[in-house]
Amino acid sequence: MSKKTTVKTLNAISEKGLSLLTEDYQLDEQADNPEGIVLRSYNMHDMTFPSNLKAIARAGAGVNNIPLDRATEEGIVVFNTPGANANAVKELVLTSLMASSRQIFDGIMWVKTLADQGADVPKLVEQGKKQFVGKEISGKTLGVIGLGAIGARVANDAVELGMDVIGYDPFISIDMAWNLSRAVQRVLDIQEVFEKADYITMHIPLTDDTKEMFNKDTFKVMKDNVYILNFSRGELVHDDDMKQALEDGVVGKYITDFPNAKTLTMKHAIPIPHLGASSEESEENCAIMAVRQLMDYLETGNIKNSVNFPDAALPYRGHKRLTAFHKNIPNMVGQITSVLSNFNLNIADMTNRSYKEHAYTLIDLEGDINDADFMGLEDKLMTIDGMIMTRVIQ
Numbered sequence: 001m002s003k004k005t006t007v008k009t010l011n012a013i014s015e016k017g018l019s020l021l022t023e024d025y026q027l028d029e030q031a032d033n034p035e036g037i038v039l040r041s042y043n044m045h046d047m048t049f050p051s052n053l054k055a056i057a058r059a060g061a062g063v064n065n066i067p068l069d070r071a072t073e074e075g076i077v078v079f080n081t082p083g084a085n086a087n088a089v090k091e092l093v094l095t096s097l098m099a100s101s102r103q104i105f106d107g108i109m110w111v112k113t114l115a116d117q118g119a120d121v122p123k124l125v126e127q128g129k130k131q132f133v134g135k136e137i138s139g140k141t142l143g144v145i146g147l148g149a150i151g152a153r154v155a156n157d158a159v160e161l162g163m164d165v166i167g168y169d170p171f172i173s174i175d176m177a178w179n180l181s182r183a184v185q186r187v188l189d190i191q192e193v194f195e196k197a198d199y200i201t202m203h204i205p206l207t208d209d210t211k212e213m214f215n216k217d218t219f220k221v222m223k224d225n226v227y228i229l230n231f232s233r234g235e236l237v238h239d240d241d242m243k244q245a246l247e248d249g250v251v252g253k254y255i256t257d258f259p260n261a262k263t264l265t266m267k268h269a270i271p272i273p274h275l276g277a278s279s280e281e282s283e284e285n286c287a288i289m290a291v292r293q294l295m296d297y298l299e300t301g302n303i304k305n306s307v308n309f310p311d312a313a314l315p316y317r318g319h320k321r322l323t324a325f326h327k328n329i330p331n332m333v334g335q336i337t338s339v340l341s342n343f344n345l346n347i348a349d350m351t352n353r354s355y356k357e358h359a360y361t362l363i364d365l366e367g368d369i370n371d372a373d374f375m376g377l378e379d380k381l382m383t384i385d386g387m388i389m390t391r392v393i394q
């Protein structure tokens with residue numbers, strides 16, 4: 001790379017990750033036209049993508065804060081960091097599960113109200129503690145919805161804590177299925193989770209399909225006094241229905257990592273200020289993974305852990321490389337190679353991978369090639385019907 005590549009951050013990103021950027025990069029929080037963006041939960045939906053932007057790296061799991069369709073249409077790769085914050089979230093889920101079950105949060109709030117009682121505090125504590133008799137989780141049923149990086153860890157550890165665990169995930173990956181404890185009972189119908197669980201924890205992405213999947217119809221099926229843990233996204237729950245279910249005692253407690261004006265005033269809601277991924281270790285893991293993936297793409301065109309492009313890689317041997325992102329339709333590769341042969345360029349290696357309606361082609365070009373050999377190449381490739389983005393890496 002001759003000129004420095006600009007990377008902009010939209011949230012505070014761990015220095016452990018940012019320090020991986022070499023001298024070929026400049027980190028500029030004020031940059032108007034960066035090639036790469038690294039962010040956490042910053043909402044990008046109202047943002048116009050800068051014209052130079054090639055890649056967005058989400059240091060974390062959820063990508064509902066990024067307009068994925070628009071990024072795809074503009075040929076911008078979006079990465080996330082699968083699993084990098086899963087242990088942090090799992091630990092907070094289990095902490096909250098046990099602490100809420102033992103009425104710890106309510107107990108702490110109450111005991112603080114005794115601050116002006118002087119020498120009577122110990123006596124008042126002993127008298128008042130009967131209000132906060134909790135339940136042990138051992139022997140109870142935990143329903144886990146979504147058995148991905150977080151859900152599978154929660155399920156496995158809950159088994160170790162003596163819980164009966166039922167899990168629901170119709171799209172579970174083979175890796176996650178292998179990692180799941182055999183004691184976790186997988187069910188094919190989510191209703192079974194709703195009917196049987198004493199505690200339900202959700203670990204699924206927010207999508208059009210999952211939005212408000214916790215609502216009055218689903219609460220109706222649940223056991224009375226069920227505890228619901230939401231460390232995924234606030235919009236998975238219909239707030240007004242939750243408020244009613246808490247008031248009616250259908251839901252005993254709602255532990256949410258995504259408070260809003262409504263949840264903050266709900267009786268028996270336990271709001272946590274989105275701390276699931278906020279551990280030093282998780283912030284470092286996510287930042288390191290995000291920055292590595294971003295640099296690899298900007299420098300070599302190789303893609304790992306994208307949520308809108310296919311994974312694709314060719315070992316980078318210093319050849320001049322062409323990358324192309326295009327519609328996944330017949331004869332794209334044929335048309336690309338035909339343009340290359342018109343430019344007298346010979347292919348050393350190539351790969352073409354598809355993901356849904358799009359495909360990505362990486363081509364290494366053979367021989368001693370000058371900049372002049374590329375003149376007009378990208379413009380010509382962009383005239384191919386269905387071509388979205390091309391890039392020459394030299």
Ligand SMILES: NC(=O)C1=CN([C@@H]2O[C@H](COP(=O)(O)OP(=O)(O)OC[C@H]3O[C@@H](n4cnc5c(N)ncnc54)[C@H](O)[C@@H]3O)[C@@H](O)[C@H]2O)C=CC1
Binds near residue numbers: 231233276
């Ligand atoms: N509170 C926090 O700070 C954090 C929150 N999250 C949230 O948790 C979610 C899950 O994170 P990971 O486990 O890392 O993601 P993941 O991608 O490893 O797992 C998600 C799982 O949900 C499953 N799934 C999708 N739709 C489903 C449905 N309708 N019913 C049941 N299962 C379904 C998928 O098959 C997948 O196995 C993220 O999308 C994000 O919204 C993630 C990290 C931190």
Ligand SMILES: O=C(O)C(=O)COP(=O)(O)O
Binds near residue numbers: 277
């Ligand atoms: O990774 C996720 O999906 C999270 O919700 C974590 O968000 P954060 O990086 O803590 O703003």
